[in-house]
Amino acid sequence: MTRHFFHIVALTFLFCFSLATHAEPPNTATTAPVASEHAGMIDLNSADADTLARELSGIGASKAQAIVDYRDAHGPFVSVDELLEVQGIGSSILERNEKRLTVKP
Structure with a gap:
């Protein structure tokens, strides 16, 4: 019985190891935080009020x-x-x- 138990444990370990080595690495491009998409610079000369x-x-x-009203009255920042x-x-x-702010001509 001990031998049978050892075989089951060994086969389970090998099976799990086999799955882990064949799994694809995580795609870091899709696992990045969503907030980073909005982390770009805001151009004071082109951004709307919303x-x-x-x-x-x-x-x-x-x-x-x-x-926006200031920009309209005085020209670009x-x-x-x-x-x-x-x-x-x-x-x-x-x-x-x-x-987060920038001024592009």
Whole structure:
């Protein structure tokens, strides 16, 4: 009986080992966090109000619209720091978001 038990354990181990060696490695492209898809830079000169409100911290619909209105009235942003000129945008909001913001001509 001991011999029979040993054979069952050995065969089970070999079977599991065989499955593990033939399994495909995980596809890291599909297992990456979904949040990384939205981790791209936000261009202040092309983003619409909905995108700004959705993607930026501390920016709701009214502040996002104020950014778009400022851009429409004064032309494209020259730098990310110019965002401080928008009514309702202070240094704390800029600091929270500046790593995600860019200005493309």
